[in-house]
Amino acid sequence: MRVAFGGAEFPCRAVAFDKDGTLFDSHHYWGVVERLRARALADLAGEAIVPRWRKSIGVGWHGDRLVIDVAGPYAVGSVLEETILTATVLYQEGYGSWEHCREVAQGVFGRAADHLRPEEAFLPLDGARETLRALQAAGLPVGVVTSDNRRPAEQALGLLAPVQVDFLVAADDVQRAKPFPDLMLRAAEVTGVAPEAFVVVGDSMMDLLLAKSVGAKAVAIVHRHLYSPEHVAGLEAAADAVVDSLRQIRVVD
Template sequence: MNDLVRPPSPAFVFDLDGTLVDSVYQHVVSWQEALAEAGIKLATWRIHRKIGMSGGLFVRGVQRETGIELSPAEVERLQDAHGRRYAARVPEVQPLPGAPELLRYLTDAGIKWTIATSGRRSGAEPMLAKLGAPADLPMITRDEVARAKPDPDLFLAGAAKLGVDPRDCVVVGDSIWDLLAARRAGSLGVGLLSGGYGQEELERAHAFRVYEEPGDLLTHIDELGVRGAGA
């Protein structure tokens, strides 16, 4: 008999951009401007399809689509340019509807949660105050793992920070890359439409459920096996 004790409710590992904060299009424009600095033209929709990947995989995809070869130094300059452009837009980024309330609900119910983002810590930390999250949240960023999405490293590290088996985690993300990484981590993947991917795309990437935005997820939180205090 299996003596493993399962928690009464799953823990949650959230992506950040497009999942908790409305920042996808700031990233798209920042990448487009960074590419323009390097003399590379790429349509906005093609950039959007890559948001959620690590910066390195993003650039690799750009090179494949454009046929332009970049040296390691040029790749680094491109990523730095994106970071610089995005940093200037951080003040305009706001939480998605219902995100602070969702996180507060989980906290009040005693349910473990954290954030695991393929963004750098410098861009992610300012979002914590906007979300009403504690400054000492055990957040995982790209700086702390060997590989970002679609590899599972971020979500595995998030589960480890919470002291929870990845199989007992719900990973919430807005892109197919989030859901692929969740599946590879052995976690249950839940999709949100707030990053611009369609419901069918997210379901094909094995989302267990797809909700419009964080507030919609909160309304249907019981569908994910969450039991609040006394439930």
Template sequence: MTAATLLTAPRHPAAVLWDMDGTLVDTEPYWLRAESDLVHAAGGVWTPEDGLQLVGSGLERSALILQSRGVELSVEEVIATLTDRVREQIADAVPWRPGSRELLRELKDAGIPTALVTMSRRHMALDIVAALGFDGFDVVVAGDDVQNAKPHPEPYLTAASQLGVAIEQCIALEDSEPGVASAVAAGATVFALPLHIPLPPSPAYLLRDQVPTLADLTAVLA
């Protein structure tokens, strides 16, 4: 390969780190349904606006808020109940976000490592990974794998460490404010892909309205 070829060759990220709920899959309506059923069964009120306030949050925080609305279960019982109900809905239909599987396939064909970084529980994340139909992720970091949930940087730092790459050479894909904050704090280049809740423009991340392509990622790095 000549020096000129090296200069013009596309620069690929060391890895691409994916959020799950809202980024890879549009499961937020599934979570809202599960939350609403749980609160209503306890005699409380839960609106779509309430559910949107939890987008991107760790499940422990969500459980505490549901308890404040009258749910008389422990934090772990709330988390288990919500997760089971969302998994049941996923078993009927996986709501892939448009472009997500296509980008994953591009990354795998290009030999670029990938990680799924989610605050959902590991067994649910593995359901989604299995539903892809191909080996889409090299690493899965779930909410029960870390001490600190998003917006703390630990989830993304953990993913980069497990992949053996520098976080500063990674691209992260996120849809929520806590998730974007986590990836930015970790040091990744961040594509913010809001779906149900708008995000403001910011020099800290790249705001897009749809899942990018590999060409979009390499263009940013160039």
């Protein structure tokens, strides 16, 4: 099977998509999740720690506009990494023992996850359902490899109904997050497709490195209005192909 990604065509036996920023509007999701976590952190540790915490994970609010370092921990780190960072900030600011700080950090992320309303948080990007359906109709296994945990990932994917992905590998399913190969090795295991026969589509450098770590093709989806020119140039240099929209992915034969 050959699939076109923008101007490039590759042989392809399965496609693994990143979730946030690739199938779903990550900026919207990040804003919703950041507010929930900041609220939980303020409740559990007090308002004063919140600005310091935001700085540590690479986010800031300019009025009601969320500004995110697209190469920072919040944008590309796993939930586990963010939890450790949060515990570290608490520890540095004198909130007590490491054990206590870790418990508070886990409480922040747990509470925020409990309050997440998927239908508010996840907006499918233009062409998400149609692209998945077209690839599946051609007989290709199609799924998601994400740095998010399984529970919110399943909630998000439920919103693509009636389309259902063939596989989901989440951060808490494997030992090591992107860009280590673990997510793709698991995807290969569950689909029975060799990892190098996959195409990986994602919006961050971590996704491209994940693809390369197993010898798969790396396709960048680039949201030019959200990214700095340097970030776009970095993605373009690292990717085997670049698309501006999921609608530029089509089965050739």
